[in-house]
Amino acid sequence: MAVAERTIGTSPPRKEDPELITGQARYTDDLTMPGMLHMVVVRSPFAHARIKGVDASKALAMDGVVAVYTGADLAADWAGPLLMAWAVSEDLKNPPHWPLTKDEARHQGDGVAVVLATSRAAAKDAAEAVEVDYEPLPVVVDMEAALADGAPLVHEDQGTNKAYTWSLKNGDVDAVFAAAPVVVKERYVIQRAIPTAIETRAVIADPSPAMGEYTLWSATQIPHIVRVAMVVATGIPESKLRVIAPRVGGGFGSKLQVYAEEALCLLVAKKLGRPVKWVEERSENYLATHHGRDQIQVAELAADEQGKIRGFRFNIMVNMGAYLMIITPGTPLLGAFVYCGCYGGDAYEVNFTGVFTNTTPTDAYRGAGRPEATYAIERIIEALARKVGKDPVEIRRLNFLPAFTEPTPMPGGLSIDSGNYDATLDQALELAGYDQLRKEQQVRRERGDTKQIGIGLSTYLEMCGLAPSRVLKALNYAAGGWDAATIRLSPTGKVQVIAGTSPHGQGHATTFAQIVADDLGIPFDDIEVITGDTTLAPLGMDTYGSRSIAIGGVAVHRAAMKIVEKTRRIAAHELEVSDEDLDYASGTFSVKGAPDRAKTVPGLAWSAWTAHDLPDGMEPGLEETAVYDAANFVFPYGAHICAVEVDTETGQVDILKYVAVDDVGVVINPQIVDGQVAGGVIQGIAEALFEEAVYSDDGQLLTASLTNYEVPAASDVPSIVIGRGPELPSTTNELGVKGVGETGTIASPPAVINAVIDALSHLGVTDVPRPASPENVWRTIRSTRGGDGR
Amino acid sequence: MIPAAFDYEVAESTDHAVQLLGEHGDDAKLLAGGHSLLPLMKLRLARPSVLIDIGGLSDLAYIKDAGDHVEIGALTRMCDIAASDLLRRHCGLIAEAAGQVGDPQVRHRATIGGSLAHGDPASDPPVALLTVDAELVVRGPGGERTVPASGFFTNFFETALGPQDLLTSVRVPKLAAGTGWSYQKFHRRAIDWAIVGVAALVERDDGTVKRAAVGLTNMATTPLRSAGVESALAGRPASAEAFAEAAAHAPEGTNPPSDTNASAEYRTALSSILVRRALEAAVA
Amino acid sequence: MRQISVTVNGTRREADVEPRQLLVYFLRETLGLTGTNVGCDTSTCGSCTVLLDGQSVKSCTMLAVQADGHEVTTIEAMATNGELHPIQRAFHEHHGLQCGYCTPGMIMAADSLIREAAGPLSEAEVRIGLEGNLCRCTGYQNIVQAVMAASQEMQGGVKARAGKGGGS
The missing domain is CATH 3.30.365.10 (Aldehyde oxidase/xanthine dehydrogenase, molybdopterin binding domain)
Known part of the structure; x- marks a missing residue:
């Protein structure tokens, strides 16, 4: 046969x-139900304010308006607050997060009331007519300021803005650092990012009152988890609730969430006995859909004179925003084990401090914790290279864990499934034409060109395939994996x-x-x-x-x-x-x-x-x-090389070449895998060079639309060169597969930033803020000796 | 994403448009391509009570040779200006600046008249027109008049257009032979407004700068001519040194904004760099 | 309300619309053509791109009344008689889409771009030509490849004919 x-x-x-x-695919907003009402959320324009009163009389009198509900109106209807599933520590503060706030708005965009009307336009018009009496309260946006004595409190009843502390320690870290001949220490700021799936969120709740049954359509990544969370919030039994994620237009973690609007549509549909639809506008999305990243990192390595790493220590402050959403406190933990990258060492310590501020909550954004970890280790290892006089390739080769095809322990405390870090680096160097790039760099240096070349590396290790349920229990996550x-x-x-x-x-x-x-x-x-x-x-x-x-x-x-x-x-x-x-x-x-x-x-x-x-x-x-249920995670790894050209007058950075070599184990569909790599890398490049969520001191999001939250277009980014490395099968599963959804976003930011620093290293530059926007780079150059053109 | 409600009128002619403006007073807005107004209305940052649609006045969409100048009808789309051979031949700077506006879809709809009437100091075509000393033709209740570009932009999003005025065309002088030009737009993404833009014209006579004109985008509350740079160049050799010296005058008279893409300080520094580069590119 | 008459995908459609109704909502809600998507509220993302008299425009930045008397083409009309348009086929073959949400707008923008060009497009021309369309999934790499391939197919003969000195 x-x-x-x-x-x-x-x-x-x-x-x-x-x-x-x-155009035949049906996303949530493409669906319409008979008798459907449209919901609009009235949101606080203030980052922190007491709700003294809401007058909906004008709105209720408008054509097409069916109902207006405030947080107080619905207070008795909720079975519970929105689900927070990851109580990472004993000391965690978890103030209840209600779909509509009852007392105070704690970030710009916090929901205060909902308007239900027979058309989208009528609901929108009426929402403007809802009069809310706000008493503005003091605002804190900056994490360090939030932890200072006397800081305004995001949640007065918690008595502190410190949400939690969490530590991971292997070995005698203090002794290793005390004995090490070489210690490097740097501080990095990972700016806040906004995921920006091109489809905003949308929800339809469709009740069948006689049967007590409900169907919830939502632009979500997690219909099953949403169903459980809706039971917690609304009390509707699981057996009576069907959740459907129809075609969904991207997520990147932003739709890995249980949102107020899902609970609100469901509850209001239950109260009114009619289908209810809510569609998020983009400027609303920037306030009401969770953000990501936003860390202040202090990274330290202890090493010997040759640059062989002995110890890792990272102290990380993480901005929670105003509330803990489904895995807000746990998001950094997803990176906690890979702050060592693919390097060996004897002692390892990672500490997280979660901080409340009057900003949109943060949560998972593509890579979730691992991009931050990778950034810290891939930056600090280059600081170590500078300190011991080695080049970026040499320092990495010196510290790589040796190649292995059976599970092997790592400093972070887990066992890695398979890896050959020299092999991916070899391929990346070859694809990049590394030696030629270095020669070109030297020529431009000697000529004193305005436009200088820099080359940056990132040899990363990540862990994904979430997750062994036993490990999740050990980390105190509420569900299985x-x-x-x-x-x-x-x-x-x-x-x-x-x-x-x-x-x-x-x-x-x-x-x-x-x-x-x-x-x-x-x-x-x-x-x-x-x-x-x-x-x-x-x-x-x-x-x-x-x-x-x-x-x-x-x-x-x-x-x-x-x-x-x-x-x-x-x-x-x-x-x-x-x-x-x-x-x-x-x-x-x-x-x-x-x-x-x-x-x-x-x-x-x-x-x-x-x-x-x-x-x-x-x-x-x-x-x-x-x-x-997997017995272990899977551990993709690889080597990324970025070559940039930096205009030393204006600070403009252009990417000349980008090479991504990712070993993701056995590849099922190479074209799809390449697509994931390219998309992830460009999203990471966007973080490195373009995107930043900026708040004013009074908590107004200044980058509140796509006109100045700088998501790049095709004309702003390069094509990348893709390699696959040795394709070592994962030993975690019988298919030999690893994950590929996040590698690009995890690996690329440090490659780009290292390249920008490298381009300016002859000026004494050792750090560049993220994003390396023209002005940030220009300021960096200006701050160096002779950099102001004198 | 849904504008506040408004009344809608369609102008059948320029006179009719002026008449409708007279009837509806200050609350009325003209709608041409809509690419300045509708984005504001969708966010309810603008809420005119009446829109007068002049989009159908096809007699205002043209680019024609008018002897010593090229005349561009106010309803001419940016894409047509960017692609115009006539303009490329006689005043390429205008075509170049129009091609820098927004993106292809925007350029298919946005009109030159709408761009000028909006008075945005961050927009590219206004600076280009200011730099070439264009003349703007305005129809109002008292008939037709011309306004030099230098007198048109009066303040932040304000122009010399009165409440009943309709901009009908722009007259672009043909550049003297041998005049070099350049438009340097500095931005983070291609679709962004200029952080700083510089339009430069350099007319040379035997290696000497006979006349230079330099305009700045997004360096003040209006599009700006850089008198300091221009006077520093007059009669000087068209050399790198002279350009660099003149470019140092770029910040004079500016009042740049600060926003999330750039501080005023950075814009000030950029203005000198970009003026120098624009001058060099103009003579290259 | 105002009566308009718009030829959408070859069919004359008459409707009474509120002047404030955006063209994209006229297409999606009045006509039920939901292939055209909305991704932002600032005329930035290009998800809502359609053709107006053959040229790409952002249907979120036009009132339906402005389309009165004009022809609008949406993604729904690109495939004819069950056969995919060359651009659709190229997106499929080159994996030029992941979640698909920006795809209708990308395809319409690409169609306008390709038809306006004198011949097959280079990578740089495609990238700058698609600056009005944001995609968050693909990193644009395969979109660019797809549009270049479609451009070759649709315009590949143009330069060859011109090269032989042939007229029209």
Whole structure:
């Protein structure tokens, strides 16, 4: 029999695309329900203010307005506040976060009231007419100021702005630092970023009052978690609530959240017995959807005279914003284990201090904790190189953990699945033409050109595939980290894959279909993948943390292998041999030594359906579910090299070349993986050079729209060169896969910033603020000797 | 994302537009391409009670040779100005500046008249027109008059247009042969407004600067001519030294804004660098 | 309310609209053409790009009344008789989309860009030509490749003909 060609490692065009390229895909805002009301949220213009009163009489009198509710109006209706799922420490302060504030607005954009009307325009007009009597209160925006004595308190009743402290320690760190001949210490500020998925959030709650049932459509990454959180907030039983994430226009962590508007739509739909829709405007998105990053880091390395690292110590202050959202306090912990990067050392310490401020809450943003960790280690290792007189390549090679293909312990305390750090660096150096770039740099230095070249490296290690449930328990996260898949064969051999991860651009339908096609020998086109619906795919933990292939994909594979095992028994029965007498390859069971005697999976699906002649005791039908909980994380790694040209007069930075070599283990669909890498790298470059959320001292977000929150366009960024390294299979799972959703965003910012510093190193520059905007670079040059052009 | 409600009138002719402006008074706004006004209205930062749509006045969309100058109708789109061979031949600076506005979609809709009437000091075409000493033709209740570009921009988002005035065309002088020009736009993203922009014209006579004109974008509450640079250059050799010396005068008379993309201090420093580069590029 | 008549995707559509209704909401809500998306409120992101009389425009920055008497083309009309437009096919083949939300706007902007060009577009021309469209997923890399490929297919013959000195 012909053996089906393997699809893993090839790039069939995506199953997702036809409806997306023709405009037929339906995102949440594309849906309309009969009798639907439109909701608009009245938001505080002040960063901190007491709500003294709300007068909705004018709004209520306007055409089309059905209702106005304030925080006080709804107070008795909530079963509980919005879910915060990660109580990282004993000392954590977790003030309740209500969908509408009852007493005080604590950041600009905090919800004060909702208006329900029969049209979007009427709701918008009426929201303007709601009169809120605010008493402005003192505001604190800066983290260090927030921790100072006498600082205004974001939550008066907590008595402090310190949200928590958390530590991770391995080895005798103080002794290692005390004994080390070389210590380097630097301070880095990771600016606040705004995720900016191009689709803003949108929600529709559709009640069936007679049945007490509800359907919630939401532009979310996490329909399953939202369902649980809605039970907590609204008291609607899980059995009566279906959450659907239809087509979702990007997330980047910003839709890994349980939001006030989801709870509000649901509650108001329940009260009014009518469908309710809310669609976020972009300028609203910048205030009401969570932000990311925002850390002040003090990084220290202890080393010997040659620059061999002995100890790591990082003290990190993290801006929580005004409330703790679903994993606000835990987000930095996702990076806590990889502050050592891919380097060895004897002692390791990471300390986090969470700080409340009168700003939009922060939470996961693509990479979540690991970009910050990678930035700290990939900056400080270059400081160490400068201190001991080594170049950036040499210092890294000296400190790399040796290559390994079995789990190996790291200074952060976990075991890494597989890695060969020299190999990815070798490939990156070659693709970049590193030696030639260095020569060109030297020529320009000697000529004293206005435009100088710099080369920056980032050899990163990240951990993803969230997450082993036992580790999550140890970290005090409220839920597990498994995922699930069900595979169902129709009588005619077509396949439904029902997966618990919930995509928003990653290409699950294509990638999962490839896994199943190879496992079952069924044509790619005969496989459909269903996701993002708690009724159709009831078991799942959703999509974040580069988990969809490393957890969800493995679950799909395991479900497929259960199908193989069941069909093997049917085949053996029909061929009148024992199970062990059958070979299996690509969907075909054949008798050992008599390959003409064979059965295929689609044919056996028919047998399972007719049930005319199944082995004794076997249930008819062909449907299997697997739930996979990984024993370990997966650890992608790689080497990125960035070459920049810096205009030393204006501070303008242009990227000349960017090379990304990422070993993400076994690659299912190379084109999709390349797409993830390119997208992630550009998003990281954007953080390094363009984007920054800026607040005024009184808590007004100054970068409150796309006109000055500088998301780059195609004309502002380069094409990148992609390499794959040795493609060492992960030892964590049988597919050998790692994650690829976040590598680019994790690796690229330090590569870019290191390059900018390198371009200016002859002026004595050792630091450049993020983003390396023209003015920030210009100021850096000006602050150096002779840098002002004298 | 939804403008406040307004009444809507369609002007059938320029006279009709002027008449409608007279009827509706100060609360009325003219709507041409809408690319300055509608973004403000969507955020409800502008809420005119009446919009008078002049978009259908196709007789105001033209670029024509008028002897010593090129005349551009007020409703001419930026894309057509950017692509105009006539302008490229006689005053390429204007085409270049129009091509720097926004993005392709914006340039397909935005009009030169709308850009000028908006009076945004960060916009590119106004500075270019100021630098070439363009004349603006205005229709008002008292008939037609011309206003030199130097007298048109009166303050931040304010112009010499009265409440019943309609800008109908722009007259762009043809540059003398041998006049070099450059527009240097410094920005973070290609779609952004200029942090600083510099328009430069250099007319040479045997290696000597016969006449220089330099305009600055986003360096004050209005588009600005840099008199200090211009006078420092007159009669000087067209050399790198002379350009650098003259460029040091760029900050004179400026009053740049500070925003999240650049401080006033940085803009001031940039202005000298970009003036020097613009002058060098103009003679290159 | 004001009556307008707009030819949308080849069909004349008459409707009474509020003057303040943006063209994008006329398309999405009045006509049910939800392929055109909204991604910002500042005319920046380009998700709402459609063709007006054949040229790319941001339908969030036009009133529906301004489209009176004009022709509008949306993503829904790009494939004809079940056959994908060359740009759609190129996006599919080159993986020029991930979440797909910016894609209709990108395709419409690309169509206008390609048709306005004298011949096949270079990478730099595509990048600058798409400056009015933001994508957060792809890093633009494969979008640029897709548009270059589509440009080659749609305009590839132009330079060759011109090179042979042929007239129209």
